[in-house]
Structure formats: C-alpha cells, structure tokens
Amino acid sequence: MENVAKMPCVDDLTPADLIEKTIFIRVDFNVPLVNTSKGYRVADDTRIRRFVDTTFKKIHELTDGNCRIIIGSHLGRPHKKKDFMGWDGVFNIQFVCSHFDTLVRELYEDTYTIFPPEITDSHLKDSLNIISNHRLPRGGIKFLPNLRYLLEPNNPDTYRQEFMEEVATCSDIFINCAFGCSHRVSKSIQMLPQHMRQQGKTVVAGSLLNIEVNRLGKFAQKALDYPEKTAVIAGGAKIADKIGILKQFVDSRIRLIFIGGRMVNAFLLAKKFIEKIPTLKQKDLPAKLFLNKTEEEKADVIKEVRYADEILKLAEANEVTIVFPDDYKITKDYFETEYVVKDEPDFEDDFQLDLGPRTIENFARKILLEGQSGEIQNVFWNGPLGAYDHPQTEQYAEGSVKLAELLFSAAISNENMSVVIGGGDSAAILNKLNLEGMKYQVRGRIIQQLHKTINASLLSIGFNNVNKYTLCNYFASNFFVSTGGGAALEFLEGYLKDRGTSPPSSYLPGTAILLELTSA
Numbered sequence: 265m266e267n268v269a270k271m272p273c274v275d276d277l278t279p280a281d282l283i284e285k286t287i288f289i290r291v292d293f294n295v296p297l298v299n300t301s302k303g304y305r306v307a308d309d310t311r312i313r314r315f316v317d318t319t320f321k322k323i324h325e326l327t328d329g330n331c332r333i334i335i336g337s338h339l340g341r342p343h344k345k346k347d348f349m350g351w352d353g354v355f356n357i358q359f360v361c362s363h364f365d366t367l368v369r370e371l372y373e374d375t376y377t378i379f380p381p382e383i384t385d386s387h388l389k390d391s392l393n394i395i396s397n398h399r400l401p402r403g404g405i406k407f408l409p410n411l412r413y414l415l416e417p418n419n420p421d422t423y424r425q426e427f428m429e430e431v432a433t434c435s436d437i438f439i440n441c442a443f444g445c446s447h448r449v450s451k452s453i454q455m456l457p458q459h460m461r462q463q464g465k466t467v468v469a470g471s472l473l474n475i476e477v478n479r480l481g482k483f484a485q486k487a488l489d490y491p492e493k494t495a496v497i498a499g500g501a502k503i504a505d506k507i508g509i510l511k512q513f514v515d516s517r518i519r520l521i522f523i524g525g526r527m528v529n530a531f532l533l534a535k536k537f538i539e540k541i542p543t544l545k546q547k548d549l550p551a552k553l554f555l556n557k558t559e560e561e562k563a564d565v566i567k568e569v570r571y572a573d574e575i576l577k578l579a580e581a582n583e584v585t586i587v588f589p590d591d592y593k594i595t596k597d598y599f600e601t602e603y604v605v606k607d608e609p610d611f612e613d614d615f616q617l618d619l620g621p622r623t624i625e626n627f628a629r630k631i632l633l634e635g636q637s638g639e640i641q642n643v644f645w646n647g648p649l650g651a652y653d654h655p656q657t658e659q660y661a662e663g664s665v666k667l668a669e670l671l672f673s674a675a676i677s678n679e680n681m682s683v684v685i686g687g688g689d690s691a692a693i694l695n696k697l698n699l700e701g702m703k704y705q706v707r708g709r710i711i712q713q714l715h716k717t718i719n720a721s722l723l724s725i726g727f728n729n730v731n732k733y734t735l736c737n738y739f740a741s742n743f744f745v746s747t748g749g750g751a752a753l754e755f756l757e758g759y760l761k762d763r764g765t766s767p768p769s770s771y772l773p774g775t776a777i778l779l780e781l782t783s784a
Contacts, residue, residue, distance in 0.1 A: 271477065271769035272468040272782045274319060274439055279326045281437070281466065284402075286332040286395060287323065288435035289470065290452050291315055292442035292747065293337035293360045296692075304354060306363040308692055311444070311747050313733060316367050319441045319470035329375040329403040334395060334435060335364075336452055337442070338412040357381050361407040368405075377401065381409040388413055388427060395434040411452055424451055432459035441470025443477075444687065444748030446774025447755070453774040461781045469769070469778055472747065477775060479744045480752055481768035483684045484759040486642045487518055494518040495631055495640040497667065499525030500647030500689065503571040504564070505750075509757040514578045516760050519640060520585040522631050524619060524649030524663065527568070528588065529553075532608060534572035541573045550611040587630055591620025593650070593660060601657040618650030619663030627670050641678070643671060646686030646753060652693055664693045672702065672736070675743035676709050682742050688749025694736045702735050703727060 293315075296307040306312070323331065342355040358380050365378040379400065382391050391408050394400050414424045428451050432438075438457045440446065445453060457467040469477075487494040496513050498506055498521055506527075513521060523531050533549060534541065540548050544566055554562050579586050593603040594614045609616040628634040632643070645667070652661035671683045685691055706727075711720045736745055746752045751772060758771030769775040 269767040269769075269779060269783065271474065271767070271775055271779050272466075273471065273474045274322050274468050275471055275474065277326060277466075277468065282323060282326045283330045285436040286334065286400070286434060287437040287439060288334045288336065288431060288456070289319070289439045290442045290445075290456070291335055291337045291470075292444040293335075293357065293364070294339050294444065295360060297354050297359055299354070304356075304359040306360060308695060309363055309367070310691060310695075310733060310737075310745075312360070312364055313367060314472055314737065314747055315441055315470070316364075316371070317737075318472040318475065319439065320368070322471050324372060324375075329372070332395070332400045332402065333376075333405040334408065334431070335405060336408045336411050336431075338445070339410045340412070342410060342412055342416075355410055355412075357407060357410045364407075376403045376405050379404060379406045381407040389430065392430050392434055396430070411450075414451070425455070428452065428456045429459055432456055432463060432465075435460065436465055438465065438467040439470045440468075440774055440778060441473050442774065443473045443746070444751050446473065446748070446772045447751040449773050454777050457777055457781055467778060467781055469775065473775065476746060476748065476752075477755070477768050477772075480684065480746065480755050481759060481764070483642065483644060483682060483744075484756050485764050486682060487513075487516060487644075488760065488763060490642060491516055491518045492638055493640055494642040494644075495633075496521045497631065497643065497645040497649075498523055498647055499527065499645075499649040499664070501526045502564075503527050503530055503568050503575070506646070506753060507571050507575075509753045510575050511578060512757045512760045514575060514582050514584045517582050517584060519633075519638075520587050520631070521579070522587040524589060525647050526616075527572075527647070529609070529611065529616065530568040530572040531576065531586070531588065533569045533611065534576060537569070538573065541570060544569060552613065553611060589619045589623040590626060590630075591622045592616040593618040593620055598651075599656055601659070603659075617654065618660040624663055624666045627667060628674075631667075632670070632674060641680050642682050643674075644684045644686060644756070645671065645690055646688065646749060648689045648693060652689070652696070658696070661693065661696055664690075665696050668693055668697055669701065669705075672697070672740075672743060673705050675740045676706060679742065683744065684752075685743075685745045686749055686752040687746040690749070691745050691747070694745065695732060697732055697736075699730075699732050699735070702732065703730070706735075706739070 292311055295309060295311055297304040298307040337357060339357050340355045361378060361380045368376050388409050394406060400406055414427060438460045440453060461467055496518060498510060537548060546554060546562055553565050576586060591605050591607050592609055594606045594609055594616055595603050598615050605620045632640045649663040649667060650660045652664045654660045674681050675683045707725045710725055714720055755771045767779060769779045
C-alpha cells in the first residue's frame with residue numbers, strides 16, 4: 265500500500281476527548297429478528313457483540329461510563345412497505361435495544377442506563393429532547409428510532425436534513441462504526457459528520473470499522489501480491505449483486521473462483537447456450553426458469569446468463585480457473601425435503617438446492633488445491649452455496665457448513681493461510697457450525713504439535729468460556745469474519761481496481777468522508 269494516509273479512529277483519542285462528552289455512534293444493528301411467543305427477539309447478535317467487544321469497550325476504557333451516548337441504526341426496509349404495516353413490529357429497534365442492554369449489563373453491570381427508542385417515526389425528533397434538554401445522565405445511552413423511518417415518503421427531504429442538523433447540535437463526537445452501511449451514501453454517515461466538522465467537532469471511525477478496513481485491505485494486498493495463491497468462493501442468488509467484484513478478481517488474475525449457490529445456474533446455462541448468447545431470448549431457455557415471475561424478473565434471468573458468459577470469457581482470457589460443483593442435490597419443487605443427486609440439473613424439470621456429496625468430499629482438493637504444488641493460502645468467501653435457510657430442512661445447508669468447517673480447519677492448521685468470510689449470509693452460516701466439532705478440530709491441531717513420545721490420551725484440553733461466536737471471531741487471527749457483505753465486496757473491488765495505491769479508507773463513501781474531513 266503506497267499511500268498510508270490514516271483514517272481517524274476512536275483508538276487514537278484520549279480520555280479528555282470523550283469524558284463528559286455526548287457521543288453519537290452510527291452502528292449497523294440491522295440484525296435478523298425472530299417472532300416468538302414473547303415478541304420479537306434477536307436471532308443473530310454477531311454485529312451487536314462485535315461492536316460491544318471493540319468500539320464500545322474502547323469508549324468504556326477511556327471514560328469509565330462518564331459520557332453520554334446516542335446510538336443510531338437502521339433496521340430492515342420499512343420505507344419499502346407501502347402500507348407501513350409492521351413498522352412497530354419487526355422494524356422496531358426496541359427489540360435490538362433490549363438485547364444490547366442485556367449484553368452491556370453482563371459486562372458493565374449498572375454503569376450504563378439504556379433509554380429505549382420511541383415507538384414510531386413521528387417521534388424521531390422527539391427522541392432528541394432528552395439530550396437537547398440536558399436530561400440524559402452520565403452513562404446514559406439513548407437509542408434513536410429506526411433511522412430508515414426518516415425515509416417515509418411523506419417526509420420531505422428538508423425534514424431529514426433538519427433532523428441531522430439537530431443531531432449534530434446535540435453531539436460532541438461522531439463515530440462511524442457501521443461498516444456494513446459504509447458503502448452507501450446516507451445522511452447519517454455522510455451529512456452528519458460534515459455538519460459536525462463545520463462546528464469544529466471530532467469525527468472518527470469506530471474500532472470495529474477500522475479493523476474491517478485494515479483486515480480487508482490486507483487480504484486485497486495479498487491477492488495483488490500473490491494472485492496465484494488466492495481463491496474466491498462465490499455463492500448466493502444473483503451474479504448481478506457480485507458482477508463488479510467477480511470481474512475485478514478475474515482482472516487481478518487470481519488462481520481460481522469456485523461458483524456455487526443459485527448463481528451457478530446462470531453459468532451452467534451460459535455454457536450450454538453459448539452460441540445463442542448474443543441474441544438470447546426467453547424462448548431459448550427452459551420454461552421452468554420463468555414460472556411465476558414478473559416481466560422484470562424474467563428479464564433478470566436473461567441478464568444473469570449474459571453476465572455469466574461475460575465472466576467465463578474474461579476468465580478464459582486471463583487464465584483464471586472457474587471451478588464448478590461435481591454434483592448437486594436436486595428436487596422437482598423448492599419445498600421438497602427429499603432429493604436425488606445428479607451431476608448437473610436439468611432446468612426443464614429440476615431445482616438444484618445444494619452441493620452434492622462428491623463436491624463436498626473434493627472441497628479441499630478443488631478449492632484449496634490441497635496436496636498440489638502452489639497450494640492456496642488466501643481465501644475469500646461470499647454467499648451461501650445452497651438453500652441454507654430452507655424453511656423445511658437443514659440438509660440444504662450442508663455444502664455451506666462443510667465449506668465453513670474446511671476453512672476454519674485450514675486457518676488453524678496453517679499460519680500462512682488467510683481466510684476472510686464476506687459477511688451477510690456467509691457469516692450467518694457460521695452459526696450452523698457444530699461447536700463440539702470445532703473444539704475437536706482445535707484439540708486435534710494442538711495434539712499434532714506434540715512430540716511423538718507424548719501419550720496424548722492422558723491429556724484433557726479445555727476451553728475458557730468458548731462458544732461458536734468466540735471461536736469464529738477471536739480464536740485464529742488468520743480467520744476473519746466481516747460484519748458487512750455488500751460493503752466488503754465494494755471495498756475489495758475498489759482496492760483491487762486501484763491496486764491499493766490509495767489509502768484503504770478511501771474505497772467506501774462512509775470511510776472516505778472521515779479521511780476527507782480530517783485531512784482538509
């Protein structure tokens with residue numbers, strides 16, 4: 265990395281910078297909720313815990329609770345629901361606030377007092393009254409309502425601007441800790457820090473945001489320096505979501521890209537109908553692909569096949585290997601739990617819902633090139649390889665889970681290996697790992713280090729307060745789980761295209777603004 269201009273970070277601040285101050289923190293608490301008999305509960309708290317473990321911990325170290333905190337986050341897409349039904353249900357950040365309260369109390373007892381958000385969007389400005397009227401006590405943490413309530417169509421843009429101006433007036437410090445949102449241009453991530461800098465106030469990145477940029481930057485630089493040792497695993501539903509980064513990986517001449525998930529369908533069709541690609545029409549493709557789809561969705565099917573053809577041709581020109589599964593789990597209907605295994609789906613009749621057993625068995629050989637010359641040592645994975653969240657069965661998650669197990673094992677077995685999980689659904693798959701299986705892998709690796717004269721059967725290897733979250737995020741420094749899917753893809757695309765000649769923080773709008781405001 266030639267340019268080492270540094271993004272300002274909360275880690276660089278002193279107690280005097282934060283004590284007695286009001287700190288606004290833009291977080292990414294856009295986490296999945298599940299409806300239970302007792303109301304909505306957080307289904308996966310990884311993003312919340314990572315914030316508590318990093319940025320919040322640093323703030324506590326500097327202030328011992330002698331500060332006031334405002335937390336802002338979005339949750340879901342309430343502005344997309346035209347009838348606004350459920351705004352106070354699954355989109356109510358109150359449930360996230362309650363979970364955050366539980367985590368903070370476990371660590372800091374009653375040092376902090378949580379003030380929950382108001383119920384609906386109409387109270388967004390009211391939520392600032394407790395701060396502007398100086399009624400938030402030391403150690404008080406005020407949650408704002410879902411920031412996407414600001415996007416309610418009846419609100420004029422001036423309303424949104426006025427709200428950000430009020431937040432800027434109420435706050436002394438701005439911290440962006442929302443890596444998963446930093447690839448988007450939003451008022452809370454760009455306009456708010458601009459207002460605060462105009463008032464001479466401090467704007468910095470959170471510890472977690474800084475970690476994300478540094479870790480992804482290291483992966484990208486390694487991909488540029490050692491493309492022949494780099495592999496990418498791309499899954500998920502649509503090539504369109506990843507077309508930019510896939511092309512960039514190919515342009516960077518990495519060793520191989522393994523394609524899985526629903527997007528593999530487009531690649532298989534592109535290979536099959538290669539002669540028709542220039543004039544490809546709906547009638548050329550299997551009719552089942554278009555069942556129950558809108559005209560826009562039908563057009564997307566054709567676009568996906570063309571995107572796949574484009575990547576295949578680019579990969580051939582750049583001598584990048586595109587690796588496909590050896591077999592697939594096949595059904596006639598998406599909701600079926602019984603499947604057959606085929607070498608390739610027949611799209612006139614089949615749904616492919618996961619990788620087959622032969623593919624899983626060959627993971628290490630085909631993806632990591634295990635046992636071959638020039639083994640892979642730099643891996644990036646984004647997107648599930650099957651219907652991991654199928655409503656009827658867990659068996660279509662097997663391919664994704666087995667890949668996660670392989671990558672974790674590779675990381676703890678080889679200090680030269682670097683694994684990055686690109687957030688989103690890929691990170692969610694880690695929750696499906698078997699904890700005892702992970703412990704078994706760790707114990708096995710430790711025992712391998714012992715001299716052959718040692719009777720390992722006499723040893724008992726224990727773990728201190730370990731769960732899947734801690735093993736995935738803190739056990740191996742060469743196994744990194746990003747908190748942002750789309751943000752990770754956009755960062756890597758920018759870094760690789762620029763070949764790392766600019767500061768790492770310049771590749772996303774939300775981090776570039778911090779660099780720009782503090783270097784001006």
